[in-house]
Amino acid sequence: MxxxxxxxxxxxxxxxxxxxxxxxxxxxxxxxxxxxxxxxxxxxxxxxxxxxxxxxxxxxxxxxxxxxxxxxxxxxxxxNPDAARVVGGKIAASRMVFVVTNFRGDVLSKLALPIRIDRQPIGVIADLVEDGVRRCVVDAGLSLEDVDSICLGFPGVVEHRTGYIRSSPIFRDTNVDFAAEMSTRLSTPTIVESDAHAITLGHHWFGRARDLEDMVLISLEQTLGLGVLHGNRLFRGAGGLSHNLGDLVLGMGPNGIVRLFSQAGESAILGEQQADGRFAEAIRLGRGMTHAQALIKADDDRLIGAAMRAGEAVGLTIANIVTLFAPPRVILVGSSLALGEPFLNSLRDAYALAIPPSLKGVSELVFDDSSDDFWAQGAAAVALYELYESPWSTTGPAL
Amino acid sequence: MxxxxxxxxxxxxxxxxxxxxxxxxxxxxxxxxxxxxxxxxxxxxxxxxxxxxxxxxxxxxxxxxxxxxxxxxxxxxxxNPDAARVVGGKIAASRMVFVVTNFRGDVLSKLALPIRIDRQPIGVIADLVEDGVRRCVVDAGLSLEDVDSICLGFPGVVEHRTGYIRSSPIFRDTNVDFAAEMSTRLSTPTIVESDAHAITLGHHWFGRARDLEDMVLISLEQTLGLGVLHGNRLFRGAGGLSHNLGDLVLGMGPNGIVRLFSQAGESAILGEQQADGRFAEAIRLGRGMTHAQALIKADDDRLIGAAMRAGEAVGLTIANIVTLFAPPRVILVGSSLALGEPFLNSLRDAYALAIPPSLKGVSELVFDDSSDDFWAQGAAAVALYELYESPWSTTGPAL
DNA sequence: GCTATTTAATTCGTAACCCGTTATAAATGT
DNA sequence: ACATTTATAACGGGTTACGAATTAAATAGC
Missing domain, CATH: 1.10.10.10 (Winged helix-like DNA-binding domain superfamily/Winged helix DNA-binding domain)
Structure with missing residues (x-):
């Protein structure tokens, strides 16, 4: 203590x-x-x-x-908006988004790099991120020396406290000390965080949870993530790990363990469509979900079925999360929301069915389809929060 | 803040x-x-x-x-052992156990009342609890005035902060303000807590988690409970609720939602045996699990099957809890452990299968079959902890 | 146009707390 | 007996927060 x-x-x-x-x-x-x-x-x-x-x-x-x-x-x-500047970034498999914000969290510039990365070595990703950060900072009319802190959000399991990325679909290796790598490259303090945690704080500061001090957020992207706000703070498990909702077990199937990601992961939903050349190309370019949306509108039965299965699996999972945490609000974010009605309706139905009667009405479900900037802004909020907490010992005890 | x-x-x-x-x-x-x-x-x-x-x-x-x-x-x-005395109680469906402890948590007297209670009105339970507390205090050679605080642990959903028991299998009603009821009856400050939380703190103070500041405990009794220790403190969800693990969903079966309690609840395991008159009698008397143990030793196939199904369900659930919290240790307690090898082995197997590879080895599983006194002692620890935290303003700022 | 009134913010004095240093107390070793 | 070593206690300095009184800056009334 x-x-x-x-x-x-x-x-x-x-x-x-x-x-x-x-x-x-x-x-x-x-x-x-x-x-x-x-x-x-x-x-x-x-x-x-x-x-x-x-x-x-x-x-x-x-x-x-x-x-x-x-x-x-x-x-x-x-x-004072100009008291500090930070960079927030969201690094995903199909694109990177960076924002520069001032001390209030106002976005000064944003930059989206539609680059596909998939299990790359650290050097490749670090090159891309470094380039993105530098360009975004220049776009804001600043130099890196003006930036006080950088926070990068990644999918997967990220250990904020130590700066290690334990496992992420975009890294070839596990246990990458990415915070240290970027800190030296940019010679600016850089922290890493799970993308889910970043957008959780983003919603607390700027979004749909400004009025709450407790809530839960579930992110449905390539990986399935969880963020818990507890007493106005991010609840990071023992050791600051952010765990992978996709690893949650939904039951035993005929072929062994059934995990959430096998039902509701991006590749599980889209994967069945790989045969179609055009769709495969869209997926490769990170447009999988929007393409899927179009197909669903066109009554593609196979995709609708996949979306409904995914929605059901997520609905059950949310019910379990609510059973454990009983938050007043659950915010759902991520690309999978673009699947539209088939997904959302079966999600809501499964949730309604699975939520224990005693908890009915305790939690409100909110769907949020903010753009990727907002995730990056959330990462910036994580960086700002750490600045707020730091002593700033300038005007210390009596000069 | x-x-x-x-x-x-x-x-x-x-x-x-x-x-x-x-x-x-x-x-x-x-x-x-x-x-x-x-x-x-x-x-x-x-x-x-x-x-x-x-x-x-x-x-x-x-x-x-x-x-x-x-x-x-x-x-x-x-x-100073004599600085205070508290009463801790564990109230279960088949028995009540009370202990009086001193300031160190040493047990001064204990009392077990093997009484079957099942969905009783508040007055009936309050009568029994009042009687038990009074007798246990007398057994310790004390009077109620010597007791500084009382903590009672209940199965089900208990809201520690407000003193309400939201729902519990032993109460007929929901939302019972039992803390207030007992405080007035005994004219001694009385708090309520989930039995799982009580034994979680008990293990932190006296048991298998003395060396840890983070851990998770799962209680397998009539209800299935969860306790989370986070930074040497009990982690109570938003609002101080302790939720019912049994409500967790394991998947969709042919007949709709499959919940944990339908696989691993006491009645699910023993219920299939109700036909047998002698066994039914044993269950009614709260000896169900020990009787079941005997039947399992005698190779009763139906019961062994039920135990294995239950173990599997619990194993999967533990894997999910570990995925969310990543505690260094998971302690399992409760009457269901008495089912022995069929239960424990299938639990361990299911856990090993269901734990995500990245978390393999992170958590250690510990089985603990402490007696009911220990649960009551845990409740006493909850009471003591609140005493420790209170200002004791006697030797306040400068007399 | 001047004064009284009202509300906001600052200043001053007090009490409590923690910390570093110095002094005292209580043993052992020679 | 006296020096040595170590654990507590006592003293002074610095920081913090709070309450009461004071100053500041506006409006309302005559």
Missing amino acids: KTADPELMRAINRLNVLDTIRRHGPISRIEISERTELSTTTVSAITASLLDDGLILPRHEGDIRNEAVRGRPRVALEL | KTADPELMRAINRLNVLDTIRRHGPISRIEISERTELSTTTVSAITASLLDDGLILPRHEGDIRNEAVRGRPRVALEL
């Missing part, structure tokens, strides 16, 4: 104040004091330090003063 | 020191300082306060001094 000293105390309260300013837009000190339950005096001290460090700014102009309100007007405080 | 003030700081460090003393037996101040990484001066201040409050005692006599060690000898500190 970490020992509690004044430094920790200050770090906690600072983070609390900073996060309150981030979440509740331009906000006066008094309101911060009310929300955080810190005394006005403490809030003044902390905000003074934050102002001194340039992390926040007073907002003079747009004082939307309630008329008929007497007294000294409140001065609103807000994040 | 809780605001950080000196009081919180002190509470954290106090808990840290107190817990170190609890875990590492008689221990000197210096060793406490080394383990907690608090300065010796802080440790001295905190231990002085703890001594003042009577929570710990210096140990003069058994100074097992290393000879050839010069200098002032260390004085070992240990918990």
Whole structure:
């Protein structure tokens, strides 16, 4: 257990104040004091330090003063957008997406590289990522020295704490220390995270979970991922691993263990169609799901069947996740949502059937089809969160 | 988020020191300082306060001094066993077990009431529990006024935070505010907890998980429960619910959803035998599992088959839990373990088959067949933990 | 146009906490 | 008996948070 000293105390309260300013837009000190339950005096001290460090700014102009309100007007405080810049990236098998954001998480530039990568050695991927990051930074009119931190989201099993990618469909090798590799290449602190975790925090900051401090997100892409938000923080299992939902067992079939990915993985859904040359080409280019969508619209029976099987498998899995975590909301994201009604309806039906009666109505299912930028923005949020937490010891204890 | 003030700081460090003393037996101040990484001066201040409050005692006599060690000898500190007494209880369908423990968790008296309860109204159960607690306290040579706190463990879904029992096989009603009921009846603070959570903390304090700060426990009794220890604390889902593993879905069968309890619940295993009058009687008396054990030894094919099916279902479920949490150890407890080899072997086989290759060897499976006292002692540990955490504001800030 | 009023934010003083250093206490070894 | 070694206790410094009083900046009323 970490020992509690004044430094920790200050770090906690600072983070609390900073996060309150981030979440509740331009906000006066008094309101911060009310929300955080810190005394006005403490809030003044902390905000003074934050102002001194340039992390926040007073907002003079747009004082939307309630008329008929007497007294000294409140001065609103807000994040200083230019206090830091980070890069967020989403690395997937068919494309890479990068965004540069400011301290508020506003996207300054984005870059999508539609490159197919599949079980490549570390050097190849590092080359591509390095190139993407550098270009995206230039597009934002910045140089790498202006970037404070980089966070990259990967499919598969990622150990955030150590920076290792334990296993991922885009890497040839297992246990790749990718964070260290990129940190040295870019000479900028770089962290890695599971793509599911990244978009989970993204939804908490910018998306469909801004109002919640607990929720669960399930990502349905090439790999099937899980993100759990618990008390406004990402719940990373023992050791910071992000595990592979696709490995979950759905039962015993005639041919042995039936795992989720064999029913609902991207290749399981699309794989049956490999015979068709045009479709195979679309898959190779990362357009598999949109192509599949078109085929489903055209009443392709085989694909509709695959989509329904996948939806059923995912619905059962969600029911199990809800049984374990009982979150107020489950957000579903990922390319498989593009399969449309056959998939979604059978998912909903299976979920309704499988959710235990006692938990009926506890969790709300939300489908979100944000673009890949949003995943990258989520990765940026992970990077920003770590900056928020870091002591920034500039205006330390009394100069 | 809780605001950080000196009081919180002190509470954290106090808990840290107190817990170190609890875990590492008689221990000197210096060793406490080394383990907690608090300065010796802080440790001295905190231990002085703890001594003042009577929570710990210096140990003069058994100074097992290393000879050839010069200098002032260390004085070992240990918990004051008599600083508090708590009652822990395990309430199950076929029996209730109570223990009274001292501040260290040592059992002062225990009492088992072999009473069958099944979907009773709150009043009936409250009568029985009240009687059991009172008798157990008297057996310990104490009066209820000497008892500082009571914790009761129940099967089913228990909301620790609010004191409600959401659903339990022994209650006729759902959403019973049992903590409040017993608190008024006994005029002693009473909390409720899932039996699985109770024995999880029990294993952390006294049992097979003393060396770990993360682990998972699965309880196989009438209901199937889950306990997760995360960073030395019980991980209670959003809202403090403890959910019912039995509701987990194992797949779709010919007759619809197949849930774990339909394969591995006590009644699923034993239920097929109801025809036999003697066995039915044994089940009614809560001796079902031991009777089943005897039948299995006698090569009863139907029961062996049921046990193997159950073991397989549990093995798959454990693999899924490990996929999600990746704990270093999984502890299995509960009456179903008494089924013996057919159950355990098929469990192990199914687990080995179902665990994803990447997680092979990450988790160690441990089977524990502690008696019911141990569950009750775990409940006592839950009560004690809350006492440890409470401010004890006696020797507050400067008299 | 001036003063009273109201509300926001800061300043000052107090209390609590942790830490590093120095002093005291209690043993052993010579 | 005296030096040596080691464990605690005592003291002073620095940081933090909080409450009360003070200053700041606006409106309302005459």
